[in-house]
Amino acid sequence: MNSSMIEVTEQEITENFDFCMSLVERGNTLKIVREGGNVLMVPIPEYKQALDDIESHPPIPSPSFGGLPVDPSEFVDPIATSDYVRDELSKMQTELES
Numbered sequence: 399m400n401s402s403m404i405e406v407t408e409q410e411i412t413e414n415f416d417f418c419m420s421l422v423e424r425g426n427t428l429k430i431v432r433e434g435g436n437v438l439m440v441p442i443p444e445y446k447q448a449l450d451d452i453e454s455h456p457p458i459p460s461p462s463f464g465g466l467p468v469d470p471s472e473f474v475d476p477i478a479t480s481d482y483v484r485d486e487l488s489k490m491q492t493e494l495e496s
Contacts (some may be wrong), residue, residue, distance in 0.1 A: 403426070403427040403429045403438070404421065404426055404427070404429065405428075405431055406418065406428055406429070406430055406431070407430070407432075408430055408431070408432045408433075411428070411430050411439075418439070422440070422441050423441065424441075425441050426441070427439065427440045427441070428440075
């Protein structure tokens, strides 16, 4: 048994299921040791609490994951736009004068 989870055998959990469920309900993680492979029983947050956590701390958009800004003023680079417009107008003016 290690300090972060409680190890039980498949037989122990079968014989003491209600007790094991109460341990999980209190926030403990159980590692069920089985011949076919180990299984974890872990508590999950209540739906409403998890939703409140998400709403109060929304994920920060990542530019590398397609998180483009929603506000167009944040998306457009005003200096680059100004330079582009100035260059294009200069080209047009040159064409008109020739």
